[in-house]
Amino acid sequence: MLKIGITGQAGFVGTHLYNTLGLHPEEFERIHFDKGFFLNQHQLEQFVSQCDVIVHLAAMNRHNDPKVIYDTNIELAQKLVDALESTKSRAHVIFSSSTQEERDNEYGKSKKVGRELLYNWSQRSGGKFTGLIIPNVFGPFGHPNYNSVIATFCHKLAHNETPTIAVDSELKLIYVGELVEVLLSEIRNANSKAEMIVPYTATAKVSEILHVLEKYKSEYQDKGIIPEIHSTFELNLFNTFRCYMDIATHFPVSFVEHTDDRGSFVEIIRLGVGGQVSFSTTVPGITRGNHYHTRKIERFAVIKGKALIQLRRIGTDEVLDFYLDGDAPSYVDMPIWYTHNIKNIGDEVLYTNFWINEFYDPNDPDTYFENV
Template identity: 70%
Template sequence: MKKIGITGQNGFVGSHLYNTLGLKPEEFERIDFQKEYFEQPDQLDNFVKQCDVIVHLAAMNRHPDPEVIYHQNVELVNQLVLSLERTGSKAHLLFSSSSQEERDNLYGKSKKLGRSLLANWAKLNGGKFTGMIIPNVFGPFGKPNYNSFIATFCYKLTHGENPTIDVDGEVRLIYVGELVQEIINQIQSGETKEQYVVPFTTAIKVSEVLDKLENYKKLYFDAGEIPKLITGFDYQLFNTFRCYFDIATHYPVKFTQNIDPRGAFVEVIRLGIGGQCSFSTTVPGITRGNHFHTRKIERFAVIKGKALIQLRKIDSDEVLDFYLDGTEPAYVDMPIWYTHNIKNIGEEELLTIFWINEPYNAEDADTYFVEV
């Protein structure tokens, strides 16, 4: 079992790494770190002495004065090096540098220098060092206006603000979960790599990201519909977006009930990745349906009460009867070109869940009414 400490464990990447390591207690023991340790040499030394692996993530990303960023980040590295030397540590040290190393800004320069200082410590003291040069990271729980433009966009869209684009260039991104796995892979390998360029997993224009997020707001945040998600990045971005809701005020979201003398019809969920799911209540003696489809895939699932489901191929006189009882939940799939219905034949309310592979569109309903 490796004992792992993370400077900056409460930060964006640090918290994801800390929590992920906690899922593997048989392999990793987490040594807690507090940011105050950098100002308390004894506490820092005690932390360092316990660690087989140290992942140095603590850093400043934003400040009105770039000089402050530079000096703060270099000072954190210097404090860590001094502690490593005082304790005679032979730990495997992993450092999160940035793809901004080669840019002409003080943040990038602070990262490049920090990587050099830690690599030098490892050479002189028999330690292991992995200098990870990381692309732009996004994911759930990043701080808006600090960690990522995606975090900023998500926050604004879910809090009544309008995001704006300063420069619409292509960005190279990695999802925080993917980065965490990269870090764990390097921990497990135990190899020294003074300059390891972490590969980006998505290249996309800023405007394309905003387009996707605005679609998520319109469909999901405002209307409760699951949007169409095709790529792995789509799922990552959607899950990122969802974490910026004010959950306490957003939920519960009430359904719209369509009530008539037969009972109530409620659309449960509309899925860009899987059609439409609804449920109905039907009072005793009432029949629903008597229509057919030419392309839609449909399933009736009875979960309460007793029902008779009938099917008839529209060019045949043969009627197929299926008796369902909610005490033994079951379903019947509706073949195309078969007119079908469902009737409550019990003495209590009938509860049915319907799934169909495409949301209802009044302009192209593919629903033709014919009595069974």
């Protein structure tokens, strides 16, 4: 079993990599990292000494003074080199650099110099080194005004603000989940590569991205419509946008119920994508679910009985409770990377409609069990 440590474990890419490694407990052991380790040589050395693989993601991306960015990133790389040398480590170090290396800015320069420092260590020590040159990364839980323009746009739109475009450039992009798969591949292959260009998976102008996200805001957040999705890139954009909404206040969403002397009619979902619709009955006191998805879009609609739907983002402790009642039909959508369940808290059988955007595939279920 490989012991994996991630500097920058709590950051944007680090969180996704850490959580994904947790899906393979038979293959990987995660060695905990805290950013305070860089301030304590003994703790950093203790961390390094436990690791077969170290993915060095810790870096500063933004600061008012570019020199602070440069100095900070070089210092982090040098401290890691010092710890590797003092522990006589021969770990496989995977370094995340950036296509910014090509540009004349302090961040790009710092990543290039940091990559060279760690490569030189590997040559001296007999350790392994992989230097990844990574394009623009986007995905759920990135920090607005820091990680990417997509994070900024999603945050602003989801909170009813108006994004602005500074420069309408064409971006070369990779979804964070796709980048994690590249990292896992390099961990498993264990090959040294002084420089490896990570291919981008999509290109789009900033204005084109904003247009698509505005559509998601209008159709999904404002009207509850699952929008038409034409590509994997658009699916990744949609799942990214959903994670910037204030889930705790947005759900549950009440349906519009049309009633006459025959009874009532409720429209469950409008969608521009296909998928699978199902329903379940649940006897009182029973809980279903306690699992999460990393790509699927899912809606739970309670049409009869009383239910408690709970959500918790993986890696966090806060549990969101939503109480639904078939007397006032409503729904809750499941964001990716949120474990969720549904419990019958009433005295009668609970009837729930489920919609998911893809057919169930037992060979690729995208379903991971974890109690809320």
